[in-house]
Amino acid sequence: xxxxxxxxxxxxxxxxxxxxxxxxxxxxxxxxxxxxxxxxxxxxxxxxxxxxxxxxxxxxxxxxxxxxxxxxxxxxxxxxxxxxxxxxxxxxxxxxxxxxxxxxxxxxxxxxxxxxxxxxxxxxxxxxxxxxxxxxxxxxxxxxxxxxxxxxxxxxxxxxxxxxxxxxxxxxxxxxxxxxxxxxxxxxxxxxxxxxxxxxxxxxxxxxxxxxxxxxxxxxxxxxxxxxxxxxxxxxxxxxxxxxxxxxxxxxxxxxxxxxxxxxxxxxxxxxxxxxxxxxxxxxxxxxxxxxxxxxxxxxxxxxxxxxxxxxxxxxxxxxxxxxxxxxxxxxxxxxxxxxxxxxxxxxxxxxxxx
Amino acid sequence: xxxxxxxxxxxxxxxxxxxxxxxxxxxxxxxxxxxxxxxxxxxxxxxxxxxxxxxxxxxxxxxxxxxxxxxxxxxxxxxxxxxxxxxxxxxxxxxxxxxxxxxxxxxxxxxxxxxxxxxxxxxxxxxxxxxxxxxxxxxxxxxxxxxxxxxxxxxxxxxxxxxxxxxxxxxxxxxxxxxxxxxxxxxxxxxxxxxxxxxxxxxxxxxxxxxxxxxxxxxxxxxxxxxxxxxxxxxxxxxxxxxxxxxxxxxxxxxxxxxxxxxxxxxxxxxxxxxxxxxxxxxxxxxxxxxxxxxxxxxxxxxxxxxxxxxxxxxxxxxxxxxxxxxxxxxxxxxxxxxxxxxxxxxxxxxxxxx
Numbered sequence: 001x002x003x004x005x006x007x008x009x010x011x012x013x014x015x016x017x018x019x020x021x022x023x024x025x026x027x028x029x030x031x032x033x034x035x036x037x038x039x040x041x042x043x044x045x046x047x048x049x050x051x052x053x054x055x056x057x058x059x060x061x062x063x064x065x066x067x068x069x070x071x072x073x074x075x076x077x078x079x080x081x082x083x084x085x086x087x088x089x090x091x092x093x094x095x096x097x098x099x100x101x102x103x104x105x106x107x108x109x110x111x112x113x114x115x116x117x118x119x120x121x122x123x124x125x126x127x128x129x130x131x132x133x134x135x136x137x138x139x140x141x142x143x144x145x146x147x148x149x150x151x152x153x154x155x156x157x158x159x160x161x162x163x164x165x166x167x168x169x170x171x172x173x174x175x176x177x178x179x180x181x182x183x184x185x186x187x188x189x190x191x192x193x194x195x196x197x198x199x200x201x202x203x204x205x206x207x208x209x210x211x212x213x214x215x216x217x218x219x220x221x222x223x224x225x226x227x228x229x230x231x232x233x234x235x236x237x238x239x240x241x242x243x244x245x246x247x248x249x250x251x252x253x254x255x256x257x258x259x260x261x262x263x264x265x266x267x268x269x270x271x272x273x274x275x276x277x278x279x280x281x282x283x284x285x286x287x288x289x290x291x292x293x294x295x296x297x298x299x300x301x302x303x304x305x306x307x308x309x310x311x312x313x314x315x316x317x318x319x320x321x322x323x324x325x326x327x328x329x330x331x332x333x334x335x336x337x338x339x340x341x342x343x344x345x346x347x348x349x350x351x352x353x354x355x
Numbered sequence: 356x357x358x359x360x361x362x363x364x365x366x367x368x369x370x371x372x373x374x375x376x377x378x379x380x381x382x383x384x385x386x387x388x389x390x391x392x393x394x395x396x397x398x399x400x401x402x403x404x405x406x407x408x409x410x411x412x413x414x415x416x417x418x419x420x421x422x423x424x425x426x427x428x429x430x431x432x433x434x435x436x437x438x439x440x441x442x443x444x445x446x447x448x449x450x451x452x453x454x455x456x457x458x459x460x461x462x463x464x465x466x467x468x469x470x471x472x473x474x475x476x477x478x479x480x481x482x483x484x485x486x487x488x489x490x491x492x493x494x495x496x497x498x499x500x501x502x503x504x505x506x507x508x509x510x511x512x513x514x515x516x517x518x519x520x521x522x523x524x525x526x527x528x529x530x531x532x533x534x535x536x537x538x539x540x541x542x543x544x545x546x547x548x549x550x551x552x553x554x555x556x557x558x559x560x561x562x563x564x565x566x567x568x569x570x571x572x573x574x575x576x577x578x579x580x581x582x583x584x585x586x587x588x589x590x591x592x593x594x595x596x597x598x599x600x601x602x603x604x605x606x607x608x609x610x611x612x613x614x615x616x617x618x619x620x621x622x623x624x625x626x627x628x629x630x631x632x633x634x635x636x637x638x639x640x641x642x643x644x645x646x647x648x649x650x651x652x653x654x655x656x657x658x659x660x661x662x663x664x665x666x667x668x669x670x671x672x673x674x675x676x677x678x679x680x681x682x683x684x685x686x687x688x689x690x691x692x693x694x695x696x697x698x699x700x701x702x703x704x705x706x707x708x709x710x
Contacts, residue, residue, distance in 0.1 A: 030621065032621070032626065134663065135666075136659075136662060136663030136664060136665060136666075137659070137662065137663060148665070148666065179618045179664075179666070180666065181608050181609060181610075182609070182610050185580070204618075204620065204621075204663075205618035205619055205620045205621075205652065205654075205663070205664065206618070206619075206621070207617055207618060207619050207634070208619065208631070208634050208635060208638060209565065210564065210565060210568060210601075211604055211617070211638075212619075213565060213568060213569050213572070214568050214569070214572040214601060214604045214605060214608065215572075215604075215608050217568070217569040217570075217572035217573045217576065218572045218573065218576030218580075218605060218608055218609065219576075219608075221572065221573030221574075221576055221577055222576055222577050222580050225540070225573075225577050235620075235621040236621060237619040237620065237621060237630055237631055237634045237653070238631060239631075240621075243621070246565075246569060249566055249569045249570075250569060250573060253536050253569065253570050253573055253574075254536060254537070254573065255536075255537050262562055262566070263534045263559075263560035263561070263562060264560055264561075264562050264563065264567075264592040265559065265560045265590070265592065266385065266387070266559075266560075266561070266590035266591055266592060266595075266598070271387065275592055276563070276592055276593055276594075279562070279563050279592045280563060283563060283566075297560060298592070299560070304491075304492070307491060307492060308489065308491030308492055308559075308560070309491060309534075309560065310491055310503070311490070311491075311503065311534070311535065
């Protein structure tokens with residue numbers, strides 16, 4: 001099978017997480033809690049990390065948020081990134097409080113003295129900066145010149161990059177988000193040709209869990225399969241833990257990350273069991289096994305099921321009142337319907353135990 | 356913006372739906388009811404059509420299913436396709452009962468006399484045949500030669516195609532489904548180079564609603580954006596109506612179909628309202644407007660919201676206790692929070708009424 005050939009980018013370090021230069025693609029999310037609300041932010045950081053989030057961004061809107069970073073760094077095993085608009089002093093305060101990365105656009109800060117101070121502070125502590133271009137907030141002159149287009153997105157990014165490069169700062173990561181998939185794809189493709197900084201992929205204003213996941217899966221899926229992208233964020237109007245779950249599924253499905261893969265056939269006129277209920281039961285029973293590189297099949301039809309799911313490590317196929325337990329296409333045994341999930345789980349646990 | 360350049364394929368007609376030759380990409384689903392259960396099958400056909408399903412497949416496992424087609428054709432405004440394994444007599448019975456298309460693999464029928472009879476009957480009524488190759492049921496000799504691979508998938512498809520072409524039958528559509536995305540992508544890419552028959556895209560055993568949608572969005576999204584694919588089915592272990600909703604979202608997001616696009620920002624530390632609840636309210640309120648080509652934004656932040664969602668036709672941005680109603684980036688008016696959705700809906704209805 002064709003393996004994805006990744007575009008080689010410069011490597012930066014965000015805390016202990018490498019980004020770019022063929023490092024594994026890392027998963028990011030963002031706190032939906034005000035950063036200065038330390039108790040709730042702590043809970044959400046723990047939930048995100050336990051779901052598999054590797055980099056956590058938080059909005060720094062005022063000095064209380066910047067100061068909270070000191071406490072949050074004590075409990076977070078994942079690097080933290082401060083998201084700052086315009087005010088370089090908040091960036092410096094975040095750096096002093098131990099932040100691992102910044103998301104700030106140097107072209108929007110105003111006076112160059114502010115940019116110089118910020119860059120000096122970031123350089124001293126090896127803190128990378130993400131330049132985040134967004135189709136909704138492009139500079140007016142570029143919109144007039146190019147309209148809201150990939151050309152405007154890329155030129156805006158290159159302007160911000162130049163400001164940092166002129167200060168001999170190269171620990172840069174870039175994003176070019178839009179809510180339109182064609183615009184987002186073209187922007188990242190052009191950006192990937194125009195520079196070799198690592199790229200942070202994302203779709204903005206994606207939507208609620210299902211439609212936002214579909215949108216991110218298409219856009220991130222297309223770029224990742226082309227070899228573009230070094231770290232990803234799935235943006236959803238939902239609990240950020242859900243963003244991490246969806247991001248993991250996207251990477252796993254493209255073979256970019258190992259983990260549990262549950263496959264199940266669509267219900268059809270041949271199905272004689274409650275396949276939807278059964279699959280949901282299996283998903284629930286295997287919730288804590290998401291990092292094991294196993295393929296588990298839930299098939300509706302005992303005649304074709306085991307054969308059609310030969311690539312599955314383990315699987316069940318429903319019949320009338322009883323079903324089959326199978327492994328790599330071979331039948332292991334017949335089981336009464338109500339014991340199918342239990343027996344499948346036992347088989348998997350036994351397998352994992354033996355490893 | 357780059358427009359998708361579609362690969363030109365031969366055009367076939369499935370009832371009154373054109374497939375291939377730059378026809379719009381059509382959406383398919385499959386009955387999860389036994390075809391002979393006419394009352395329930397009728398209900399599901401109506402639900403599928405009302406959700407936007409354009410082609411409906413049904414399993415024909417026995418003669419009672421084949422005979423039911425006569426009744427179902429009376430109520431179905433969408434063409435029906437009979438899904439048949441091995442038994443050419445069921446295919447002929449389906450044709451006699453008025454079916455619009457067949458899904459059957461001629462290489463699996465056995466004696467050539469059966470294939471000849473089937474092809475003669477299909478040709479007489481201009482009924483197209485879909486050849487459906489599946490990674491789980493490849494011929495043993497090809498698996499031995501190539502293992503389960505894109506080469507085996509494509510050679511299997513070409514063998515079936517040759518049987519039909521040798522009988523001067525060319526009303527062919529082909530699918531090459533797998534549950535592994537890399538295998539599926541490579542198979543369709545090779546198939547698209549190897550023949551010019553229209554391609555039916557799908558991932559098999561995709562999974563439940565969310566993870567199955569992610570999988571289909573990645574795989575179908577990648578191929579459609581490359582210009583490959585003429586008709587699609589999203590397979591989910593869920594109510595088939597859900598498959599149609601997801602298929603429509605995939606096409607819409609790639610600019611391949613017009614319709615309602617609801618965008619909403621992720622919640623972040625800057626959000627001061629119940630954005631998730633608000634977005635879900637908007638989605639629900641606009642459920643019946645899915646075919647209108649409008650972009651509606653639901654933004655969490657009154658300061659940046661209207662500007663960041665300039666491309667939205669209409670939108671709301673939440674503040675504390677009150678919010679903004681905006682159109683094309685311009686503020687229309689301030690509204691108390693509890694009236695936001697109602698006022699948005701009134702604005703949209705007024706706009707649609709004026710068209």
